[in-house]
Amino acid sequence: MLKGGLISIQETMPSLKPSERKVAEYILTHPSEVVNLSVQKLAKRTQVSEATIIRLSRTLSFKGFQELKLRIAGDLAQFNNNTHSYQEIQTNGSISSLITTVSHNNVQSINDTLSVLSPEEVEKAVAVLSGARKIAVFGIGASAVIAQDFKQKLTRINRWCEAGFDFDTQGTISANLTAEDVAFGISYSGRTKDVIHSMQIAKENGACTISLTKFGSNPVADLSDINLFTSSLEKSIRSGAMSSRISQLNVIDVLYLGMTSQHYEESIEALERTRKAVQVSKQTD
Structure with missing residues (x-):
């Protein structure tokens, strides 16, 4: 079943033109009505042109x-069958309710991401990452955690990956990329200046660019050849950094397993080698 229309509108709302936003707000307020309207009738009710819709x-x-x-x-x-909203975290709530709320929001974030993550774009990303000479991963702040996780996973399967978590490191890595390489920019907002700068340099050098951002048009996504989107629509800023991180990590896991499956035998051998190396290191401590 196709879904993700309402989530896509909510995520894109801040960047919409005034006339488009007028239609978007009407759809969010009257979704059941809109599914039975023609483009002509919706244009009349929102007082915009059909072209705007x-x-x-x-x-x-x-x-x-x-x-x-x-x-x-x-x-x-889906809304009729499930509780489909983020829950606010209560500072004076019980530990039991805290466990339930945080877990619910994380699950909701992953489910919402399934609505905006394109299988075709994921397939393209897996293909170019698998064939890349070098993979550069960029992330600042909370996104650096996601970038570090991907680097660790790629290292386990013997992929040449460099990760940059600050302006100077990212710029240096980008300057040495070529058309054989991939630059992977991670920024939930898609507006992190350091990541934008690094992606611009990578693109100028001919590297394939991949973005992992929230859904919609944003500078990092606009610079990228392949767009991977996540969604996290909870209202609280504090909880936003948590569930958006979970949805991004979920996409990283998808990419990692996709790459592993394309080169299964050599990936398994690399995983076994690194597992043994870590075991030996721990035994000698």
């Missing part, structure tokens, strides 16, 4: 208004 659908990476309606209908069906 088509443009909004394309901005959301859908083929047209019909696909947007199908995805909204899928969302509504």
Whole structure:
């Protein structure tokens, strides 16, 4: 079942043009009504042109208004069967409720990401990462944790990976990339200046660029040949850094296993070698 229409609108709302935002707000307020409207009727009710609605659908990476309606209908069906909202963390709540709330939000973030993560883009990413001479991973702050996790995983399967967690290191790595390499920029907002700068240099050097950001147009995604999107729509800023991290790590796991499966035998051999090396190191401590 197609879904992800409402989530895509919510994620993209801040970057929409005024006329597109007017339509988006109407859809979010009246989703059940919109799935039964033609583009002409929706244009009349929102007092915009039909072209604006088509443009909004394309901005959301859908083929047209019909696909947007199908995805909204899928969302509504899912909402009827599940609790589909983020829960606020109460500072005076019990430990039991804290466990439930945090866990629910993390699961929700992964489920929402499934609605905006394109299998075709994932397939492209796995292919170029698997064939790259060198993989450069960039992340600042919380995104550095994601970048470090990917670097560690790639090292285990004997992939040449360099990770940059600050402006100077990222710039230095980018300057030495070639058309045989991949630059992977991780930034939930897609607006981290250091990552943008590094991706620009990598692109100028001919490297393939991949982004992992929240859904929608943003500088890091716009610089990338391949866009991987995640979603985390909870209202609390504090909880946002947690569940968005979980959804990003989930995408990293998908990429890692995709690469491993493409070169299964050599990956297993590399994993076994590194496992033994770590074991020997621990035994001699």
